[in-house]
Amino acid sequence: MARSFIAELATSGHTVPVRACVYESNPPVWLFPSIGEYPLYDDFAYGQMLKDELRMSRYAEAVRRYAPGRTVLDIGTGQDAVWALAAARAGARHVWAVEVIPKSAQIAREAIEQAGFADRITVVEGLSTEIELADPVDMCVSEIIGTLGGSEGAGAVLRDARERLVKPGGVFIPHRSVTTAVALDLTSAAAGELPSFPLFTFRYVEQVFASVGRPFDLRVCLVGLQDDPQTQERSYVSDTAEVEPLEFNGELRPEGVDRAELTFTRRGRFHGLALGMRLWVAEGDEPLDSLVQPSSWTPVYAPLSEAGLPVRPGDRFEFQFTTAMSDDGVHPDYALTGKLRRDVGPAVPLRWSSAHHQHGFRSTPFYRSLFPET
Known part of the structure; x- marks a missing residue:
């Protein structure tokens, strides 16, 4: 279990309330900021x-x-x-x-x-x-x-390396990556708790805010989904789709629009997507898969519905996934628009966006809950 409470982050000379947690036993899924995009690597x-x-x-x-x-x-x-x-x-x-x-x-x-x-x-x-x-x-x-295939700039950086720094026909390691998506029942994933930031993560959230110069709706990772097959079975309620293909030993196109569809495989509530990546380190390898394998890459949460939309097997989520380069020319901005189609009722439009250094803060119910105004 985890005890949740509201704490304060220090950023840009003032404080920001944040939903935090302290573990008591058997911690559920919890949040960690996606830090590699900025980059903020330390010994941990x-x-x-x-x-x-x-x-x-x-x-x-x-x-x-x-x-x-x-x-x-x-x-x-x-x-x-x-x-x-x-x-x-x-x-x-x-x-x-x-x-x-x-x-x-x-x-x-x-x-x-x-x-x-x-x-x-x-x-x-x-x-x-x-x-x-x-x-x-x-x-x-x-x-x-990155936590998403190209989120740390692999597409733009390695395209530049191929054009300027590596001989024609030179070998690239890794060989290929894709971003992956699966529908998520967050209530099941977090055992009824709202996922929160443990106290030790505060310094990383503060550093991400400082790197951009202001608080914003930063990408958050869900830690714990990979560790237990039972958690995955309970939390993942659809098949998996692939978007953002990056061919490092081929024609590399880091910007683009991909269309995909998820089919729900079990009953649950559809809160959003767990986004991960598959990585082929060398040609012919089996891919690493951050949605299902314990890994230092952890799935990103793309919130779509605060309350969760009821779904059952056979329902579909059709979506368009857009990758566009931010104004720094390296790190991508992501956007997703789609429709949940169920046997009963009209299609439900849903959307998510996550820019590398976007201006929005508390722009969706998820982030208003994560960073509550007091």
Whole structure:
């Protein structure tokens, strides 16, 4: 169980009320802000990535397969320079490790020097879209897949890398991603509780607000859905649809409109969508699936109905999913419009939008409940 209450966040010189929780036992599903888009990685976030055994093993296998004898670009190397070091150990001729966070770049340099690879790995501080290399490389490895496939800018960043920094026909790791969607019964997911922010997450919410310069309706992840098949069976009330395909080793189009349909498979209340991603790290691999596998990638909640709309097997949700580049040229803005079609009654129009640094705050019932005005 969790005890919920209203607390206060500190942001931009004033406070914002927020729905918070403290665990007592058997915590239900709870909220965590989607932070990789900004980026706000710290030791905790890096640690969660490194503990993700399936993610790490798939990347390690792909790097061992493709790095020997090649020049390599590692975009978003992080403070541990994990894949830059893995590529060098696998026999890469040289690695350029790009990192935009200055502190992480410095720690990465120290880790590389300590490992004895300072002569074969060059840390480049900055955005990959703004750097230049003397010669294009043979291979690019990156871990900039977001909670939604392209939310951290993978589409725009890797399209730029293909055009400027990687040789024609060069290898990209990962190989492909899609964003996934499943209808969610939030009452079942959270065991009757409204999901809330645990106290330790406050600093991340505050940092996301600070990075944009104001409070806004930030993307929130639902933590706990992946951990228990029974929770998934109780909470996911439809089949799964795929949108936002990103072909990193093909023609990469990060903007677009995808049409999809979900068919409800069990009775419940339709509150919104759990949005995740499937990632093929290398061609021929089985995909990683953040909706159903325990992972450091956690599903994003797209709220559509505060009370939840009753559904039963055979009902359908038809929707259009739009990905458009924000004004920073890197991070996408998302929008969804659709209709719930049931055997009885008219179709119900539903919509959701989530921009990278949108102006709206408390713009929907979900966010007015999450950040209540006192």
